[in-house]
Amino acid sequence: MTAIAAATAASTLAACGGSDDGGGDGGGGGGGDASANEASDIGITEDSIKLGAHFPLTGVAAPGYSEIPTGADAYFDCLNEAGGVNGRTIDYIYRDDAYNPTTTSQVVNQLVLEDEVFAIVGGLGTPTHSAVLDFLNSEGVPDLFVSSGSLLWGADPETNPYTFGWQTDYESEGKIIGEYIAENFPDAKVGLFLQDDDFGEDGEAGIRQYIDDQIVAAERYTPGNTNVGPQIAALQAAGADFVVGFNVPSYTALSQLTALQLGYDPQWFYSNVGSDPTLVGNLLNNFSQGTVSDASLLDGALTTDYLPTVDEPDNPWVQEFQRIWDECGGDGELTNYRIYGMAQAYTTVQALQAAGQNPTRDDLIEAIEIAGGDWEGPVLAPFRYSEESHMGTAGMSISRITGDTTEQVEPVQLTDIGDAPIEDFDGEPAEVPENGIPNEESVMD
Amino acid sequence: MSDLQSPANTTAEGRTTGSKTAEEAPTEATAGADQPTASRRRSLLPQSTLLRHLLVLLLAAVGAVVLLEITDPFTNSQLATLTYYAIAAGGLTVLTGMNGQISLGHGALMAVGAYTTALFLSADEPLPLPLILLAAIVTATAVGALVGVAAARLHGPYLAGATLALAVGLPGLAIYFHDVLGGEQGMRVRAPRAPEAFESFISAVSGNSATNTKWLAYLGAICLLITYFLLANLIRSRIGRTWRAVRDQEVAAELAGINLGAWRVLAFVVSAAAAGLAGGVLALVVRLAAPSGFTLVLSLALLTAIVIGGLGSLLGALLGSALLVFLPPFVTDLGAGWGLDNTEAAQLAPFVYGVVLIVAMIFAPAGVVGTLRMRWLTRQAKRSAAQSSRG
Incomplete structure (x- = not known):
């Protein structure tokens, strides 16, 4: 060091x-030092x-x-x-x-x-x-x-x-979730629990591309309104036995507590944003004033990943x-x-x-x-960066939360917005470079 | 609610000490008290209120140009932020300081102005900017009139509660009508570009480059100066005197033939108009009208600004707004300089703001401007009392 x-x-x-003796002629460098x-x-x-x-x-x-x-x-x-x-x-x-x-x-x-x-x-x-x-x-x-x-x-x-x-992006995430449900839960009656903005909208648009006919209810909540009783009750009344949530972590906790009160126990699927088990566990503890002390309620729920996680x-x-x-x-x-x-x-x-x-x-x-x-x-999964698109990574894997860890149930899938198909990602996980520092060549010289 | 009571209490105090000392003693401790006796002394200024205000307006305009030209672009953008806070705080100080009504809903009225501006600017061929800002004022005024009618029947905590409901509820409309108003992420605003006259004006004055940030700062400053000019005239007019009468002695005012309700509604309407304009400027400067920008925190910030600055004083509203804009980044940078990490430094800002508020309450209960003016008037009174006893 x-x-x-x-x-x-x-x-x-x-x-x-170098800069002291006339900064004007220093432009021709280009070496690595x-x-x-x-x-x-x-x-x-x-x-x-x-x-x-x-x-x-x-x-x-x-x-x-x-x-x-x-x-x-x-x-x-x-x-x-x-x-x-x-x-x-x-x-x-x-x-x-x-x-x-x-x-x-x-x-x-x-x-x-x-x-x-x-x-x-x-x-x-x-x-x-x-x-x-x-x-x-x-x-x-x-x-x-x-x-x-x-x-x-x-x-x-x-x-x-x-x-x-x-x-x-939320639309691609919705598509990957939709296809997973269509293939693995073809008989599920799906309810959607959506944040009432672009987040929920894009997610819904993606998911409907694959399982429009399986969706029995789509309920929206307004961020800031902490009572989600009506929405969860409506999902229950519609007979949904599989609920997909495009919501932020605090609403994961709220939806879990509300479902617990209503005696409603569907298969839950939370999109990546709302599924961090540690944070949701803390929030559950907080909202229930200690009655629910960890994320055990989330046991068995499905979620998506685009990054490795601490578990x-x-x-x-x-x-x-x-x-x-x-x-x-x-x-x-x-x-x-x-x-x-x-x-x-x-x-x-x-x-x-x-x-x-x-x-x-x-x-x-x-x-x-x-x-x-x-x-x-x-x-x-790789990024989609090009002159035509500035979208970020295109892929996600799907995993199930079990206790403090998650197990992968579907490997990384690749897709894009619009009607782009979903494909398996065949690349290998990248190796960690020395010191965790990347080593990219300059493309501008 | 003690904020509302305090001017009345200090007024009473001021009056007793005043009558003990001399005829010209301060009869008002509120910063908003106008003192014809005091202004008569200033022989340098014109006698006519309108002329005097025009002169101050001219000086302030020159001062604003100088300030905007000698400061760096970031300070320009901070000053643009200052203008919309100050416009709204100016309107609120008329309502609270002059008329004794409290409003926790001015953030919502700003939202009305901001969304009106955003809607008009999103048209394919938007109207000229002054017209759009006028529309923002008119819409906010209409909402203000509606609220004002309800507010005129309410007092103190009840009025605070009613306007609180406005602050909490109104931004929710943007989420409910999300197809038109953009929902949670709001409506993006593309501020019209500066006219060519502005560029030539800047290059003639200072030779600086006429950036969009600068243009927005000037736009805000123009709106601020016009608003304060109009409000200052209003405060010194019969209307202002009537408002103060309604504030200080309801019974006496009613006996004098003043319709309390109507005058309260008028105060609310004027104040809402200012909030509407402030919202319009905010939309242009921030380039966005979104519900999360108009939370209760905004309404409370405006209220603390006028309390710290001095209730009823436009200068106080300006000072209080300046504190809102300049204190948090200053404290954050100070914290970072002390070796705190960025998160801790960021958490320092609300803490220091709270401390400043408490210190102001303890040492300057009538606000900065109010307390200074009270000191000055008391000294004047003492001096004249000494003179009269000598003579």
Whole structure:
């Protein structure tokens, strides 16, 4: 570690020296070492790259989601200790928007105009990030890997050329769930429990492509209204024996408690967003005032995955992330949300490496469009990045929650929005590179 | 509700100490009290209220241009945020400080203005911006009139409860009519681009680049100045005096032939109009109208702004709004400077805001502007009392 630090310091000195004797002729570099670094765009200096993000660190959405940036932060810390990207350290700034779009617009203004970040990475939330979509694209700030599965981020790269999605979109997720039910539960009477916004709508659109005739009821809840009794009772009355929920974690807990009160026991299937067992367990404990103490209610429920999870301690990626969290993380345990943040940070580093030695903001976008579709990493299925699509990963596996662990019941499936077919993913899980740091070639030289 | 009571109490105090000292003593501790005696002293300013306000408006406009041109783009965007808070707080301070009605529902009225603006701007060929903002004002005024009629019959905690229901319930409409109003993720707003005249104005004034952020800050500042000019005139007029009469002594006001209900409704309507305009500016600056932007927290923030600044004072409303906008990022950066991680630093901001509020309550119960003005008036009164006793 000391040797690396010394080397970084030396190269930093060299870089500074280089810029002193006339910065104009330094452009011809292109070697792999840090001495060829220059401040190629806003937020990039010879020895650092500044990245920004907005997350709910306080307020109702903070439980769970506020852990994502701590995971990313730990990953970048370990990366910086190992030498950073092309000799530059990552300076990661994340700010609190309390899941309020008005605040999001203020903090992103601050990140872009005052902190002068090179790119925004992993901004969380559909309503919150919507507020800054136009601003980032009109200012030409790369808006990478939005933490939301809305179609807004990637389906229309002509309108939003600087924005990229990351996680599986809700429509593709709905399609994969729909096909799984059609094949494995052809006689089930399916009820849908949906959040009344794009999340529920996209999910429903996907799932109806496969099992429209099996669906006996579709009930919607309004976020903020904590009484889901009418919806669950309506699903029960419609005779649904298989309920698919496109809902956030707090509504997983609420639906479970309500069903318990009503004596309703269908097969549950929660989409990825609402199924984190640890968080749902805490929420159940909270809402039931201690009567239900863990996520045992979720036993036997099905869910989807696009990332390895903490309940797979044998997975090499989880082991590597555990090491990074132990070495560079803060207080608390490694959670699925922190893995999410680290995986996002991993993709970010891939993008920065692909963008070359001295990238501009536009180089970064072009590099993701050229190379992003081939990147491998902790995410189970490849991304769909190209000039035509800025959608994130396209695939998911399906697993069953049993006690504290999950068992996979269906391997990774690949699909896309619209009427794209669903296929088995035949690729191998990616191997963990040394130190958990990717090694992508520059595609911009 | 003690906020509402406090001006009345301090008023009584002010009156007793006042009558003890001299004729010109302060009769009002509220920041909103206008003092003809005090203004008569300022010989530099014109006698006519309208001329005086026009002069202040002109100075403020020059000040705004200077401020927006010497600050960096981020501060420009913060100032744009400040303008919509200040417009809404200005309207609220007229309602609460001048007329003694409390409203926890101004966030919802801002939502009305914001959604109206978003709807008009989403048209294929949107109307000119001033017309759209006017429409936002008119819609919010209509809603305000409706609420005002109910509010005029209510007092203190009941009024707070009724307006609270508005703040909680109204944003829900956006989710219920999600096909038109965009549901939870709201309606995205594309602010019209700056006219060419603006670009040439900026390049003539300072040579800075006329960015969209700057244009929105100017737009907000123009709306703010016009609103405050109109409100200031209203406060100094017969209408303002009647409002204060209704606030301070209902019985006396009624005996003087004032229809309490009608004047209360009028105060609510004026205040709703300001909230509507603030909502319109908010939609343009934030580029979004979404229910999660108009939670109860917004209404409470406006109320704390006018309490900290000084009830009934437009300057106080402006100061309180500035605190809302500038304090959280300042504290967060301070926390980060102390070596807290970003999450802890973010959690520091609401804490410090609460502490500031409590400190203001203890040391400046009439708000910053109110307390300063009270001190100044008391000193004036003492001096003149000393003079008269000497002479």
